[in-house]
Amino acid sequence: MDAHAVSIKEYLVKKEPYYEPQGDEIALFEAAYRNQIPVLLKGPTGCGKTRFMEHMAWRLSRPLVTVSCHDDLTASDLIGRYLITAAETAWVDGPLARAVRIGAICYLDEIVEARKDTTVVIHPLADDRRILPVEKTGELLEATPEFCLAISYNPGYQSILKDLKQSTRQRFIGIEFGYPTSDLEQRIIVHESGIGPEIAEKLVKFAGMTRNLKGNGLDEGASTRLLVHAAKLMVTGIEPRRACRGAISETLTDDAEMLAAINELSASLF
Amino acid sequence: MTLSPPLSAIELEEKLDEYLDPVLSSRRTATGLAAMLAEFSRSQQEFVLRWIGIIAKTNAELAYQFAAQAPEGLRLMDPDDIESWIIQAMDTYDRMGLYPASAVFHEGEAYAARVRTRVSGMSFDDVSGILEIFVRGLSGRPLKLEPGEEVYTDTSTLFLPSSLARMPNKDENFRLYKAMAAHLWAQTWYGTFRSDLCGLFAGFPDQDRAKQIFHALETVRLDARLAADLPGLHRDMQRLREDLDETAYPDTWQKQLCALRAPQASVQTTIDALNALYGDVLPPSICYQGTLQAGRAEQVMAQRLSREKDQFHAALARLLDDKGRRTELAGLEGDPKDDTERFRVERTPDPDQPGKWRYELTIDGQPVTPPQDVKAMMDSIVQDLGDIPDDYLVAAGDGSYRRDGEEKNPDDVWKGTYHEEGAFLYNEWDYRRQHYRKHWCVLREIDVHPLDDDFVARTRQKYAAPIASLRKSFEALRGEEKLLKRQKNGDNIDFDALVEAYADMRHGMEMSERVLTKLHKQERNIAVMFMVDMSGSTKGWINDAEREALVLLCEALEVLGDRYAIYGFSGITRKRCELYRVKRFDEPYSDLVRARIAGIKPEDYTRMGVTIRHLTRLLNEVEARTKLLITLSDGKPDDYDGYRGDYGIEDTRQALIEAKRDGIHPFCVTIDTEARDYLPHMYGAVNWTLIDDVRRLPLKVSEIYRRLTT
Ligand SMILES: Nc1ncnc2c1ncn2[C@@H]1O[C@H](COP(=O)(O)OP(=O)(O)OP(=O)(O)O)[C@@H](O)[C@H]1O
Ligand SMILES: [Mg+2]
DSSP states (O other): OHHHHHHHHHHOOOSOOOOOOSSSHHHHHHHHHHTTOOEEEEOOTTSSHHHHHHHHHHHTTOOEEEEEOOTTOOHHHHHEEEEEETTEEEEEEOHHHHHHHHTOEEEEETGGGSOHHHHGGGHHHHSTTOEEEETTTTEEEEOOTTOEEEEEEOTTSOOGGGOOOHHHHTTSEEEEOOOOOHHHHHHHHHHHHOOOHHHHHHHHHHHHHHHHTBTTTBSSOOOHHHHHHHHHHHHTTOOHHHHHIIIIIHHHOOOHHHHHHHHHHHHHHO | OOOOOOOOHHHHHHHHHHHHGGGOOSSSOSHHHHHHHTTSOHHHHHHHHHHHHHHHHHOHHHHHHHHHHHHHHHHHSOHHHHHHHHHHHHHHHHHHOHHHHHHHHHTHHHHHHHHHHHHHOEEHHHHHHHHHHHHHHHSSSOOEEEEOSSOEEOSSEEEEOSEEOSSSSHHHHHHHHHHHHHHHHHHHHTTGGGSOHHHHHHTSSSHHHHHHHHHHHHHHHHHHHHHHHOHHHHHHHHHHHHHTTOOOOOGGGHHHHHHHHSTTOOHHHHHHHHHHHTTSOOOOOOTTTOOOOHHHHHHHHHHHHHHHHHHHHHHHHHHHHHHHHHHHHTTOOOOOOOSTTOEEEEEEEOSSSTTOEEEEEEETTEEOOOOHHHHHHHHHHHHHHSSOOGGGSOOOOTTTTSOOOOOOOOOOOOOSOOOOTTOEEEEEEETTTTEEEEEEEEEEEEEOOOOOSSHHHHHHHHTHHHHHHHHHHHHHHHTOEEEEEEESSOSEEOHHHHHHHHHHHHTTSOOOSOOEEEEEEOOOOEEEEEEEEOSGGGTTHHHHHHHHHHHHHHHHHHHHTOEEEEEEEEESSTTOEEEEEEEOTTSOSOHHHHHHHHHOOOOSOBOHHHHHHHHHHHHHTSOOSEEEEEEEESSOOBOTTSOOHHHHHHHHHHHHHHHHHTTEEEEEEEOOTTGGGTHHHHHOTTSEEEOSOGGGHHHHHHHHHHHHTO
């Protein structure tokens, strides 16, 4: 039990993470949490999903265990494995098993990146059984009411190879995230970077321009995250056009023409 | 090095006499030429004399012509360019004789201008790619860019010069191009054409004068808008004007200038100012303003508005449909209310853009979130009209929202004698009765008649650069090497696995043998079927674009190694559905296949359902983890015997559902601008894409394919 107490502390979010709600997502998440229904966060990259999870963990006073999924992630990476210490072998929980044990919020980021066979291990945990079988040790972990599973997914990529299976998605409550409205986004940038509101407003406008290009040569427009990056560079003394180029244009594309056009767009504002 | 003094006129005349002797006479002496050349430096004089000597060896008269034009040439060009000018003239002499060659010298100024363009100018092709993206980023409806004689916009296309060399270097000429595009964009964005300008100008005694003054005043207004919204861009434009000394306005304009620069100024402000200043001095024209073609703008706008009105009515009808279905599902009584007056648009100030409005659509007082495409339509209407007028807010009448195509000529349906031997029979979905019509369609596979012309070679050449880069990006997909873990055989130790195996062993379990890693080229294991529209409506451009797209695709897919097949479809009536084989799955991309691609030509109608059913059957015979069915089309399903409107759409949708049930992913690439009326219903919200410019089809298709499969 002691070990768990340490674990809980380690994963608790101590300070209130700054989060500007886009709509009723906080209430919706809380309702899902109370009803022990897992949550699926949808939305483009950098629009505040991770920040939202940190904020909710703080709000619900639950530890937060985050796993960034990638295509090499195996089921044992999530559940756990035996390790060898001095002369003994010891079982070590993976993040998912640990989250279940300590009643944490487990956030699987970019779930579509994980291999299909990995995704299925969350199935029994995500329906009303709420169990996690640990084959290696023969254990059957039962989730307490505090435990909560959340996954994120970006439906923007139109790849049929990376779609979430219906049997997976239909276990969740979906909360959709978009880019924040302009005034909200401006406030976020000011808060996160300490830049003046006029410049933040221009950054938001610039983001809007790049978002107009989505599907016309850009897979995705500039996210709030990139705007915060650009603002931070500016606060540190980098000239605005240069900051936009480094923090935004260059990350969005490698195509020379597209790059030139995006730089012209930022130059038209600053 | 000491500079030699220039030769005197007399010394020059002596030399000229020597070179040009055969063409001089008592009435035609070299005195005048010598006097003009006397004004130049010694090195310039020697340069000219040397060339006169060289040209005279070919033809003395041509040398005389050069001597006469040399002074102007020296003023306009540097020696290198003069040499190329001379060489061009001599070359012309060799090919076409004296007269055209002399003309080259007489057009020295034009030649110099071309030279300037080459070294310091910009051409439309240099800038259009960047500027098209730039303008699209600015906001509003997508605008096309095209080269034209005049700089203007018709509200759908921005016409820009085919080249610009007015400014001294490339950067500044680019800036001038950008300023022109931005000014024209501003006309479409800040509502220049929201007033009846043709009518306005017609009310003045001198229409042209009215137009010029209006345009100058409107430019003031637009510049002020740009200064507020896009200060960086405005600065660039202002700098151009300063460089060209175009910043001054007549003193008498001061009062109007103030009004036009006020944030609340609209095109009406400009009209008022025109009324006040019509009799005043004609204003200076500004480098980027181009001309105002109110008539063309009006025409294009009217066409767009009427199309959008229909589409909007249809979209509203669909929204009502959805709503009705939902109330039905909820077990509520459907609302038999009249469909008119149920829609409203609420206008609230937009917190994001002060002075602008935000539009919210409501049904029966309840806000609805319109789908993305309807939203775009609303934006476009507001961009043209400044508002959404009430007559837009009516749903299209019952069922008519999917407009049927015009009646087709029922001639010549049956060619030859009819039989069903060797044909495939397919069911068809009748949505009105909600059941299948058994063995309704008769389909035959036939080979496309190969055409041995240079189409494929030409296409490869035309797209040489894009093909190379496509191949490269497809190669990257193929080169996906993956580190396989827990292998029995491999090149490296998988430490995780080894530790685990060891732990297992210590626990008394059997030790696993899978403790190695291995690099493995991952099999993509994809099979893709391309279904190409060969209906009569593809005739011309579309057919060319389709064939080019297939060439590009094949070239790229060959690198990737995905299995692919290509079939064209057309036909006439349910008894004659025809599927044209271009490439089967098991066929290599051979000369024969290339000749078949070249041979694809427009045939008859598009009965899509049966085609999809047959291609699904073919795909089912292939072993692959991922199966794709990609349709290239130019319009909605349509056949001669009543297969159109809702019937065709619903059957196609049904066939696609059947395909999906078999694990096939359908996707549609279309160029039909009305596609949003029916494609989402058939393919689902995200499984289609509209390419609004046929010319982009060839490049886009491969790009879409790449996105779909990574
Ligand atoms: N609503 C918001 N409130 C506060 N900060 C926000 C908000 N939205 C975005 N941000 C800012 O944007 C940054 C990126 O957000 P976050 O990391 O949560 O994105 P994400 O949606 O998780 O992206 P990804 O899908 O790439 O993981 C945050 O660090 C924060 O600065
Ligand atoms: Mg995240």
